[in-house]
Amino acid sequence: MVTAPMRVLLVEDDRDYAAMLVAELDAAVVEVQMVGSVAAARAELSRGQFDAVLLDLGLPDSNGLATFETLHASVPETPMVILTGNTDDGLAALAMQRGAQDYLVKGEADASVLVRALRYARERSAFRQSMLDRESHFRALVEHSYDAVTLLGPDFRILYDSRSIESLCGYTPEERVGKAVEHRLHPDDVAPVTGRLSELVQTSTPVSFSYRFQHRDGGWRWGEAVATDHLRDANIRAIVINHRDVSERKEAEEALQRSQEQLRQAQKMEAIGRLAGGVAHDFNNVLTAIFGYTDLLIDQFAIDDPRRSDVAEIRRSAERAAALTRQLLAFSRKQVMQPRLLNLNEVIRNVERLLQRLVGDDIVLQLDLARDLVAIRADPGQLEQVLMNLVANARDAMPDGGQLTLSTRNERAETAADTRPGLAPAVYAVLSVADTGTGVPVGLREHVFEPFFTTKEQGKGTGLGLATVYGIVKQTGGGVYLESEEGQGTTVLVYLPQAPGSSAISDSL
Numbered sequence: 481m482v483t484a485p486m487r488v489l490l491v492e493d494d495r496d497y498a499a500m501l502v503a504e505l506d507a508a509v510v511e512v513q514m515v516g517s518v519a520a521a522r523a524e525l526s527r528g529q530f531d532a533v534l535l536d537l538g539l540p541d542s543n544g545l546a547t548f549e550t551l552h553a554s555v556p557e558t559p560m561v562i563l564t565g566n567t568d569d570g571l572a573a574l575a576m577q578r579g580a581q582d583y584l585v586k587g588e589a590d591a592s593v594l595v596r597a598l599r600y601a602r603e604r605s606a607f608r609q610s611m612l613d614r615e616s617h618f619r620a621l622v623e624h625s626y627d628a629v630t631l632l633g634p635d636f637r638i639l640y641d642s643r644s645i646e647s648l649c650g651y652t653p654e655e656r657v658g659k660a661v662e663h664r665l666h667p668d669d670v671a672p673v674t675g676r677l678s679e680l681v682q683t684s685t686p687v688s689f690s691y692r693f694q695h696r697d698g699g700w701r702w703g704e705a706v707a708t709d710h711l712r713d714a715n716i717r718a719i720v721i722n723h724r725d726v727s728e729r730k731e732a733e734e735a736l737q738r739s740q741e742q743l744r745q746a747q748k749m750e751a752i753g754r755l756a757g758g759v760a761h762d763f764n765n766v767l768t769a770i771f772g773y774t775d776l777l778i779d780q781f782a783i784d785d786p787r788r789s790d791v792a793e794i795r796r797s798a799e800r801a802a803a804l805t806r807q808l809l810a811f812s813r814k815q816v817m818q819p820r821l822l823n824l825n826e827v828i829r830n831v832e833r834l835l836q837r838l839v840g841d842d843i844v845l846q847l848d849l850a851r852d853l854v855a856i857r858a859d860p861g862q863l864e865q866v867l868m869n870l871v872a873n874a875r876d877a878m879p880d881g882g883q884l885t886l887s888t889r890n891e892r893a894e895t896a897a898d899t900r901p902g903l904a905p906a907v908y909a910v911l912s913v914a915d916t917g918t919g920v921p922v923g924l925r926e927h928v929f930e931p932f933f934t935t936k937e938q939g940k941g942t943g944l945g946l947a948t949v950y951g952i953v954k955q956t957g958g959g960v961y962l963e964s965e966e967g968q969g970t971t972v973l974v975y976l977p978q979a980p981g982s983s984a985i986s987d988s989l
């Protein structure tokens with residue numbers, strides 16, 4: 481294999497020594513060019529490509545280590561071998577530290593030593609260059625990757641952040657380096673995250689985790705990270721974390737879960753409604769027969785016959801049963817409606833005195849009714865029933881008295897996201913019934929609209945009040961929602977859609 485000779489720049493002001501050296505070197509192996517000063521060497525180096533520089537330190541325009549440093553600074557990538565008369569070991573060590581490839585003493589190095597030194601110098605420098613290239617290649621990969629890369633020390637402090645951290649959290653690497661990993665982490669996530677990292681350090685098995693962090697803009701985001709332990713890796717000595725913003729995905733997942741829960745709830749109410757409707761319907765047929773036969777029977781007894789009052793008692797019981805089935809039918813939305821265009825405030829005022837009597841003296845009833853409420857289309861009798869049921873519940877939740885506020889307002893939902901579950905975007909007249917009573921515990925809230933769900937003692941409640949409200953409101957095209965904090969009262973919100981084609985009916989008062 482024929483290789484091109486190595487191109488060497490010999491910087492030496494002693495012409496005789498230089499000529500002797502060149503004569504000793506095999507021209508097929510080393511092709512030498514000679515200059516006698518630092519200035520000439522710089523000029524030469526800027527013009528041509530040299531594989532190595534053979535450098536004397538004592539030159540007319542420069543002396544000692546400065547000679548090397550000046551030239552090395554101008555062409556840092558070209559390997560330099562120092563060839564000097566100075567045998568000072570300290571100087572040799574210093575020159576090597578500053579980046580000289582070798583330090584040879586004149587007279588001690590023959591041609592073969594020189595050639596070997598030059599060759600090694602070239603190889604070492606090429607290797608170093610390829611390492612630098614690779615490092616900058618990987619650095620560029622890290623810097624430009626979409627994921628942010630963070631390095632942590634054993635104390636979980638940030639040693640390094642890639643540039644992409646700024647688009648992730650709004651802070652620059654300079655602002656973050658030196659801070660603890662908790663920086664801008666959600667308080668609730670600090671313990672889980674440091675726990676996972678401690679686990680990583682103990683087991684050296686990569687860990688992944690999600691966490692919330694605060695962006696510079698103040699908003700909270702979701703992050704997802706994979707951490708690997710390189711603390712014992714001599715080249716890295718850090719915990720390496722790859723992380724990214726997954727807020728959009730998290731939000732989509734949460735929205736999906738919410739809508740699935742709402743769908744399940746709606747389906748359950750639908751199924752219970754069908755069941756209740758079916759039972760009530762068949763039960764009504766039975767009751768019709770009971771009414772028919774009791775009416776026939778009663779006529780067969782004389783007015784003073786004691787059995788006559790027994791039969792009347794049977795009829796009264798059947799009437800109570802019929803009242804129950806009517807409520808069930810209301811829940812299953814099978815009640816006959818007589819809807820008309822009306823203003824919700826008007827319905828409230830009509831029963832205000834009745835409601836006042838219902839709540840008694842210990843409860844302060846307050847009305848807060850909006851002007852220009854949109855018109856709705858509903859059965860006023862049914863809406864009165866809704867009010868009575870809600871007010872009765874509020875009263876029962878405040879046995880020692882309290883405050884009950886009935887209010888109305890308009891609410892406009894432009895998109896499905898603006899509005900409550902199960903409601904279409906529209907304009908609604910909203911009734912709010914708020915009490916300062918016991919509240920409803922968390923686990924019970926999703927059951928309150930089910931028929932026969934009651935927490936009241938036997939004989940006090942049938943559990944049909946809210947089921948009836950639910951049925952009536954649904955039949956009117958609206959929705960009903962219960963908000964409650966245990967011990968802090970309850971608010972029931974009834975949404976009734978604006979009647980199609982109507983404008984606000986101004987209050988009659």
Ligand SMILES: Nc1ncnc2c1ncn2[C@@H]1O[C@H](COP(=O)(O)OP(=O)(O)OP(=O)(O)O)[C@@H](O)[C@H]1O
Nearest residue numbers: 873874877919928934935941942943944945946970
């Ligand atoms: N304002 C409220 N404050 C606290 N709990 C309430 C309130 N409204 C409803 N609840 C809870 O919801 C349950 C169901 O209410 P619902 O009106 O359907 O039945 P009920 O009041 O128990 O019986 P009834 O059929 O006589 O109305 C109640 O038993 C109570 O536990």
Ligand SMILES: [Mg+2]
Nearest residue numbers: 869873945946
């Ligand atoms: Mg009730």
